[in-house]
Amino acid sequence: MKRRDLLGVMGAGPALSALGVARPSHAAVAPRALAFPADFGAHPETRTEWWYLTGVIQAGPREFGFQVTFFRSRTPVEPSASRFAPTQIVFAHSALSDLAERRQRHDQRIARAGFGIAEAGTGDTAVSLRGWSLVRSGEPQRSLYRAQVASDSAGFALDLQCSTTQPVLLQGNAGFSAKAPQPGPASHYYSQPQLQVQGQIRLDGQALAAQGRAWLDHEWSDTLLHPEAVGWDWIGMNLDDGSALTAFRLRRADGSTLYAGGSLRNAAGQQQTFGPGDLRFTPGRTWQSPASQARYPVEWTVDTPAGRYRVVARFDAQELDSRGSTGAWYWEGLCDLQGAGDAKVGRGYLEMTGYAGRLML
Numbered sequence: 165m166k167r168r169d170l171l172g173v174m175g176a177g178p179a180l181s182a183l184g185v186a187r188p189s190h191a192a193v194a195p196r197a198l199a200f201p202a203d204f205g206a207h208p209e210t211r212t213e214w215w216y217l218t219g220v221i222q223a224g225p226r227e228f229g230f231q232v233t234f235f236r237s238r239t240p241v242e243p244s245a246s247r248f249a250p251t252q253i254v255f256a257h258s259a260l261s262d263l264a265e266r267r268q269r270h271d272q273r274i275a276r277a278g279f280g281i282a283e284a285g286t287g288d289t290a291v292s293l294r295g296w297s298l299v300r301s302g303e304p305q306r307s308l309y310r311a312q313v314a315s316d317s318a319g320f321a322l323d324l325q326c327s328t329t330q331p332v333l334l335q336g337n338a339g340f341s342a343k344a345p346q347p348g349p350a351s352h353y354y355s356q357p358q359l360q361v362q363g364q365i366r367l368d369g370q371a372l373a374a375q376g377r378a379w380l381d382h383e384w385s386d387t388l389l390h391p392e393a394v395g396w397d398w399i400g401m402n403l404d405d406g407s408a409l410t411a412f413r414l415r416r417a418d419g420s421t422l423y424a425g426g427s428l429r430n431a432a433g434q435q436q437t438f439g440p441g442d443l444r445f446t447p448g449r450t451w452q453s454p455a456s457q458a459r460y461p462v463e464w465t466v467d468t469p470a471g472r473y474r475v476v477a478r479f480d481a482q483e484l485d486s487r488g489s490t491g492a493w494y495w496e497g498l499c500d501l502q503g504a505g506d507a508k509v510g511r512g513y514l515e516m517t518g519y520a521g522r523l524m525l
Protein backbone atom coordinates (compact mmCIF):
# COMPACT_ATOMS: atom_id res chain seq x y z
CA MET A 165 0.00 0.00 0.00
CA LYS A 166 1.21 3.49 -0.80
CA ARG A 167 1.35 6.08 1.96
CA ARG A 168 -1.44 8.19 0.46
CA ASP A 169 -3.70 5.10 0.38
CA LEU A 170 -2.89 4.25 3.99
CA LEU A 171 -3.56 7.75 5.24
CA GLY A 172 -6.75 7.85 3.22
CA VAL A 173 -7.97 4.78 5.07
CA MET A 174 -6.94 6.26 8.44
CA GLY A 175 -8.90 9.46 7.83
CA ALA A 176 -11.91 7.95 6.14
CA GLY A 177 -14.28 7.58 9.09
CA PRO A 178 -17.46 9.15 7.64
CA ALA A 179 -17.02 7.58 4.22
CA LEU A 180 -16.40 4.14 5.70
CA SER A 181 -19.43 4.49 7.97
CA ALA A 182 -21.53 5.21 4.89
CA LEU A 183 -20.26 1.91 3.47
CA GLY A 184 -21.29 0.04 6.60
CA VAL A 185 -17.81 -0.07 8.17
CA ALA A 186 -18.11 1.69 11.52
CA ARG A 187 -15.47 3.86 13.14
CA PRO A 188 -14.73 2.17 16.49
CA SER A 189 -15.47 4.01 19.72
CA HIS A 190 -13.11 2.94 22.51
CA ALA A 191 -12.60 3.79 26.14
CA ALA A 192 -9.51 1.62 26.46
CA VAL A 193 -7.41 4.26 28.24
CA ALA A 194 -8.64 4.64 31.82
CA PRO A 195 -6.87 4.56 35.18
CA ARG A 196 -5.66 1.05 35.99
CA ALA A 197 -2.57 -0.69 37.28
CA LEU A 198 -0.08 -1.47 34.51
CA ALA A 199 0.98 -5.12 34.34
CA PHE A 200 4.27 -6.33 32.92
CA PRO A 201 5.33 -7.94 30.67
CA ALA A 202 1.86 -7.65 29.04
CA ASP A 203 1.93 -3.84 28.92
CA PHE A 204 5.36 -3.87 27.28
CA GLY A 205 3.47 -5.12 24.23
CA ALA A 206 1.00 -3.51 21.84
CA HIS A 207 -2.53 -2.38 22.69
CA PRO A 208 -4.30 -2.72 19.33
CA GLU A 209 -7.65 -1.62 20.77
CA THR A 210 -6.28 1.91 21.22
CA ARG A 211 -5.97 4.51 18.47
CA THR A 212 -2.30 5.51 18.74
CA GLU A 213 0.79 3.94 20.29
CA TRP A 214 4.55 4.40 20.12
CA TRP A 215 7.80 2.93 21.40
CA TYR A 216 10.42 5.66 21.41
CA LEU A 217 14.12 4.91 21.97
CA THR A 218 16.65 7.74 22.06
CA GLY A 219 20.18 8.05 23.34
CA VAL A 220 23.79 9.07 22.95
CA ILE A 221 26.58 6.68 22.01
CA GLN A 222 30.34 6.86 21.75
CA ALA A 223 31.96 5.09 18.79
CA GLY A 224 35.72 5.45 19.10
CA PRO A 225 36.48 9.19 19.26
CA ARG A 226 33.10 10.08 17.73
CA GLU A 227 29.82 10.81 19.47
CA PHE A 228 26.33 10.31 18.06
CA GLY A 229 22.74 10.80 19.09
CA PHE A 230 20.23 8.21 17.87
CA GLN A 231 16.49 7.71 17.64
CA VAL A 232 14.50 4.55 16.85
CA THR A 233 10.73 4.99 17.01
CA PHE A 234 7.91 2.62 16.10
CA PHE A 235 4.30 3.82 15.85
CA ARG A 236 1.15 1.74 15.70
CA SER A 237 -2.15 3.28 14.62
CA ARG A 238 -5.59 1.70 14.53
CA THR A 239 -7.56 2.68 11.45
CA PRO A 240 -11.36 3.20 11.32
CA VAL A 241 -11.73 -0.16 9.56
CA GLU A 242 -13.25 -2.86 11.78
CA PRO A 243 -11.82 -6.42 11.60
CA SER A 244 -13.63 -8.55 9.08
CA ALA A 245 -13.43 -11.99 7.59
CA SER A 246 -10.80 -10.74 5.16
CA ARG A 247 -7.22 -10.78 6.36
CA PHE A 248 -6.55 -7.96 3.85
CA ALA A 249 -8.60 -5.47 5.91
CA PRO A 250 -6.11 -2.69 6.88
CA THR A 251 -7.06 -2.41 10.56
CA GLN A 252 -3.59 -1.52 11.88
CA ILE A 253 -0.78 0.62 10.41
CA VAL A 254 2.85 0.52 11.56
CA PHE A 255 5.27 3.43 11.02
CA ALA A 256 8.93 3.71 11.94
CA HIS A 257 11.49 6.52 12.09
CA SER A 258 15.20 6.28 12.73
CA ALA A 259 17.80 9.03 12.89
CA LEU A 260 21.50 9.32 13.63
CA SER A 261 22.92 12.70 14.67
CA ASP A 262 26.65 13.01 13.91
CA LEU A 263 27.97 15.60 16.36
CA ALA A 264 31.33 16.01 14.63
CA GLU A 265 29.76 16.70 11.23
CA ARG A 266 26.69 18.44 12.72
CA ARG A 267 24.61 16.32 10.39
CA GLN A 268 21.53 14.21 10.94
CA ARG A 269 20.77 11.14 8.83
CA HIS A 270 17.17 9.98 8.77
CA ASP A 271 14.91 7.35 7.25
CA GLN A 272 11.27 6.25 7.66
CA ARG A 273 8.96 3.41 6.75
CA ILE A 274 5.23 2.62 6.73
CA ALA A 275 3.08 -0.45 6.04
CA ARG A 276 -0.17 -2.01 7.15
CA ALA A 277 0.27 -4.74 9.75
CA GLY A 278 0.36 -8.37 8.71
CA PHE A 279 1.77 -10.66 6.05
CA GLY A 280 5.17 -10.72 7.78
CA ILE A 281 5.81 -7.15 6.63
CA ALA A 282 4.84 -5.19 9.75
CA GLU A 283 3.86 -6.41 13.20
CA ALA A 284 3.21 -4.96 16.65
CA GLY A 285 3.01 -7.95 18.96
CA THR A 286 0.89 -8.15 22.09
CA GLY A 287 2.16 -9.53 25.39
CA ASP A 288 5.65 -8.03 25.11
CA THR A 289 7.62 -5.54 23.03
CA ALA A 290 8.03 -7.00 19.55
CA VAL A 291 7.58 -4.48 16.77
CA SER A 292 8.94 -4.86 13.27
CA LEU A 293 8.64 -3.20 9.88
CA ARG A 294 10.39 -4.29 6.68
CA GLY A 295 13.57 -5.49 8.39
CA TRP A 296 13.59 -2.92 11.21
CA SER A 297 12.77 -4.17 14.70
CA LEU A 298 12.63 -3.45 18.42
CA VAL A 299 12.32 -6.52 20.67
CA ARG A 300 12.41 -6.92 24.45
CA SER A 301 13.61 -10.02 26.31
CA GLY A 302 14.28 -11.00 29.92
CA GLU A 303 12.30 -10.76 33.14
CA PRO A 304 10.07 -7.67 33.55
CA GLN A 305 12.45 -6.14 36.06
CA ARG A 306 15.56 -6.88 33.95
CA SER A 307 14.73 -5.90 30.38
CA LEU A 308 17.03 -6.15 27.38
CA TYR A 309 15.91 -4.28 24.26
CA ARG A 310 17.48 -4.95 20.89
CA ALA A 311 17.01 -2.31 18.20
CA GLN A 312 18.00 -3.07 14.60
CA VAL A 313 17.60 -0.68 11.70
CA ALA A 314 19.46 -0.24 8.42
CA SER A 315 19.07 2.44 5.77
CA ASP A 316 20.90 2.22 2.46
CA SER A 317 19.55 5.61 1.38
CA ALA A 318 20.77 7.39 4.53
CA GLY A 319 23.99 5.38 4.78
CA PHE A 320 23.67 4.14 8.36
CA ALA A 321 22.67 1.08 10.37
CA LEU A 322 22.17 0.45 14.10
CA ASP A 323 22.35 -2.82 16.02
CA LEU A 324 22.06 -1.84 19.67
CA GLN A 325 21.33 -3.75 22.87
CA CYS A 326 19.89 -1.60 25.64
CA SER A 327 19.70 -3.09 29.13
CA THR A 328 17.82 -1.66 32.09
CA THR A 329 19.71 -0.39 35.12
CA GLN A 330 16.62 0.92 36.97
CA PRO A 331 12.97 -0.13 37.44
CA VAL A 332 10.20 0.98 35.09
CA LEU A 333 9.31 4.65 35.64
CA LEU A 334 5.52 5.10 35.71
CA GLN A 335 4.59 8.56 34.46
CA GLY A 336 1.63 10.62 35.68
CA ASN A 337 -0.57 8.85 38.22
CA ALA A 338 0.90 5.32 38.33
CA GLY A 339 1.22 5.24 34.56
CA PHE A 340 -1.97 7.15 33.71
CA SER A 341 -0.89 10.48 32.19
CA ALA A 342 -3.46 13.26 31.77
CA LYS A 343 -3.08 15.40 28.64
CA ALA A 344 -5.64 18.18 29.22
CA PRO A 345 -7.09 20.29 32.05
CA GLN A 346 -10.40 18.45 31.90
CA PRO A 347 -10.94 14.67 32.22
CA GLY A 348 -10.74 12.68 29.01
CA PRO A 349 -7.57 13.14 26.98
CA ALA A 350 -4.94 10.88 28.55
CA SER A 351 -2.49 8.11 27.86
CA HIS A 352 -0.90 5.15 29.56
CA TYR A 353 2.76 6.08 29.76
CA TYR A 354 5.92 4.60 31.23
CA SER A 355 9.63 5.19 30.67
CA GLN A 356 12.80 3.16 30.98
CA PRO A 357 15.57 5.73 31.60
CA GLN A 358 19.29 5.18 32.13
CA LEU A 359 19.47 2.24 29.71
CA GLN A 360 23.00 0.94 29.20
CA VAL A 361 23.79 0.63 25.48
CA GLN A 362 26.22 -1.72 23.76
CA GLY A 363 26.36 -2.57 20.08
CA GLN A 364 27.45 -1.46 16.68
CA ILE A 365 26.71 1.30 14.23
CA ARG A 366 27.57 1.21 10.55
CA LEU A 367 28.30 4.48 8.82
CA ASP A 368 28.80 4.54 5.05
CA GLY A 369 29.86 0.89 5.21
CA GLN A 370 32.24 1.27 8.15
CA ALA A 371 31.38 -0.71 11.29
CA LEU A 372 32.05 0.96 14.65
CA ALA A 373 31.62 -0.50 18.14
CA ALA A 374 29.38 1.74 20.24
CA GLN A 375 28.38 2.21 23.86
CA GLY A 376 26.37 4.79 25.73
CA ARG A 377 23.10 5.62 27.49
CA ALA A 378 19.52 5.63 26.26
CA TRP A 379 15.90 6.33 27.22
CA LEU A 380 12.78 4.44 26.16
CA ASP A 381 9.21 5.75 26.28
CA HIS A 382 6.14 3.65 25.59
CA GLU A 383 2.81 5.43 25.37
CA TRP A 384 -0.65 4.52 24.10
CA SER A 385 -3.80 6.60 23.82
CA ASP A 386 -7.14 7.08 22.11
CA THR A 387 -6.52 10.80 21.53
CA LEU A 388 -3.50 12.30 19.78
CA LEU A 389 -4.13 15.96 20.74
CA HIS A 390 -6.64 18.08 22.59
CA PRO A 391 -8.57 20.27 20.08
CA GLU A 392 -6.94 23.45 21.43
CA ALA A 393 -3.39 22.08 21.09
CA VAL A 394 -1.23 22.30 17.96
CA GLY A 395 1.69 20.23 19.26
CA TRP A 396 3.96 19.61 22.22
CA ASP A 397 7.41 20.21 23.68
CA TRP A 398 8.95 17.26 25.55
CA ILE A 399 12.26 16.35 27.16
CA GLY A 400 13.56 13.02 28.46
CA MET A 401 16.92 13.52 30.18
CA ASN A 402 19.34 11.04 31.76
CA LEU A 403 21.19 12.98 34.45
CA ASP A 404 24.84 12.22 35.18
CA ASP A 405 24.02 11.36 38.82
CA GLY A 406 21.58 8.61 37.76
CA SER A 407 18.41 10.69 38.00
CA ALA A 408 15.79 10.87 35.24
CA LEU A 409 13.93 14.07 34.28
CA THR A 410 10.75 14.15 32.19
CA ALA A 411 8.91 17.36 31.31
CA PHE A 412 6.31 18.07 28.65
CA ARG A 413 3.74 20.64 27.71
CA LEU A 414 0.89 20.71 25.21
CA ARG A 415 1.04 24.02 23.33
CA ARG A 416 -1.66 26.25 21.84
CA ALA A 417 -1.20 28.06 18.52
CA ASP A 418 -0.24 31.29 20.32
CA GLY A 419 2.59 29.50 22.14
CA SER A 420 0.85 29.34 25.52
CA THR A 421 0.70 26.16 27.57
CA LEU A 422 -2.55 24.18 27.56
CA TYR A 423 -1.31 21.46 29.91
CA ALA A 424 2.00 20.25 31.36
CA GLY A 425 3.41 17.36 33.34
CA GLY A 426 6.49 15.33 34.10
CA SER A 427 8.59 13.83 36.85
CA LEU A 428 12.03 13.64 38.43
CA ARG A 429 13.22 10.32 39.83
CA ASN A 430 16.57 10.27 41.62
CA ALA A 431 19.11 7.46 41.52
CA ALA A 432 17.73 6.08 44.81
CA GLY A 433 14.30 5.62 43.18
CA GLN A 434 12.46 8.49 44.90
CA GLN A 435 10.05 10.05 42.42
CA GLN A 436 8.54 13.54 42.33
CA THR A 437 5.61 13.94 39.94
CA PHE A 438 4.93 17.36 38.42
CA GLY A 439 1.46 18.75 37.81
CA PRO A 440 0.43 21.39 35.25
CA GLY A 441 1.08 24.27 37.64
CA ASP A 442 4.56 23.03 38.55
CA LEU A 443 6.31 23.55 35.21
CA ARG A 444 7.22 26.54 33.10
CA PHE A 445 8.81 26.29 29.65
CA THR A 446 10.53 29.47 28.48
CA PRO A 447 11.88 29.45 24.91
CA GLY A 448 15.32 30.90 24.18
CA ARG A 449 17.34 31.02 20.98
CA THR A 450 15.50 29.87 17.85
CA TRP A 451 16.54 28.26 14.57
CA GLN A 452 14.58 28.43 11.32
CA SER A 453 14.50 25.36 9.12
CA PRO A 454 15.39 26.07 5.49
CA ALA A 455 13.26 23.08 4.49
CA SER A 456 9.96 23.59 6.33
CA GLN A 457 10.45 27.27 7.25
CA ALA A 458 9.37 26.38 10.79
CA ARG A 459 11.11 28.25 13.59
CA TYR A 460 12.09 26.07 16.56
CA PRO A 461 13.38 27.13 19.99
CA VAL A 462 16.65 25.15 20.22
CA GLU A 463 17.35 26.39 23.73
CA TRP A 464 14.87 26.30 26.60
CA THR A 465 14.68 27.16 30.27
CA VAL A 466 12.51 24.67 32.15
CA ASP A 467 11.48 25.58 35.70
CA THR A 468 10.43 22.65 37.90
CA PRO A 469 9.86 22.13 41.63
CA ALA A 470 13.23 20.34 41.62
CA GLY A 471 15.08 23.33 40.16
CA ARG A 472 15.73 25.30 37.00
CA TYR A 473 17.31 23.62 33.98
CA ARG A 474 18.52 24.78 30.59
CA VAL A 475 18.11 22.57 27.53
CA VAL A 476 20.66 23.32 24.79
CA ALA A 477 20.69 21.57 21.39
CA ARG A 478 24.02 20.01 20.47
CA PHE A 479 23.43 21.40 16.97
CA ASP A 480 20.44 23.12 15.39
CA ALA A 481 19.64 21.17 12.24
CA GLN A 482 17.89 18.16 13.82
CA GLU A 483 14.51 18.57 12.13
CA LEU A 484 12.89 15.44 10.72
CA ASP A 485 10.78 15.32 7.58
CA SER A 486 8.32 12.49 8.22
CA ARG A 487 5.87 13.39 5.48
CA GLY A 488 6.58 9.98 3.95
CA SER A 489 5.08 8.21 6.97
CA THR A 490 3.33 10.13 9.77
CA GLY A 491 2.91 13.13 7.50
CA ALA A 492 4.53 15.76 9.74
CA TRP A 493 7.63 17.89 10.20
CA TYR A 494 9.05 17.84 13.72
CA TRP A 495 12.29 18.59 15.56
CA GLU A 496 13.92 15.73 17.44
CA GLY A 497 17.45 16.09 18.68
CA LEU A 498 20.20 15.44 21.18
CA CYS A 499 20.63 18.16 23.81
CA ASP A 500 22.70 18.94 26.88
CA LEU A 501 20.92 19.56 30.17
CA GLN A 502 22.45 22.34 32.26
CA GLY A 503 21.88 23.18 35.89
CA ALA A 504 23.11 25.93 38.19
CA GLY A 505 25.80 28.08 36.63
CA ASP A 506 25.11 26.42 33.25
CA ALA A 507 27.09 23.36 34.36
CA LYS A 508 26.24 20.25 32.33
CA VAL A 509 24.26 17.83 34.50
CA GLY A 510 22.85 15.43 31.92
CA ARG A 511 21.98 14.69 28.35
CA GLY A 512 18.93 13.53 26.46
CA TYR A 513 16.41 14.34 23.76
CA LEU A 514 14.11 17.26 23.06
CA GLU A 515 11.06 16.78 20.82
CA MET A 516 9.04 19.67 19.39
CA THR A 517 5.95 19.18 17.25
CA GLY A 518 3.39 21.51 15.71
CA TYR A 519 5.79 24.28 14.65
CA ALA A 520 5.30 23.64 10.93
CA GLY A 521 1.53 23.38 11.29
CA ARG A 522 -0.80 21.58 13.69
CA LEU A 523 0.39 18.04 14.29
CA MET A 524 -1.75 15.46 12.51
CA LEU A 525 -1.14 11.82 11.72
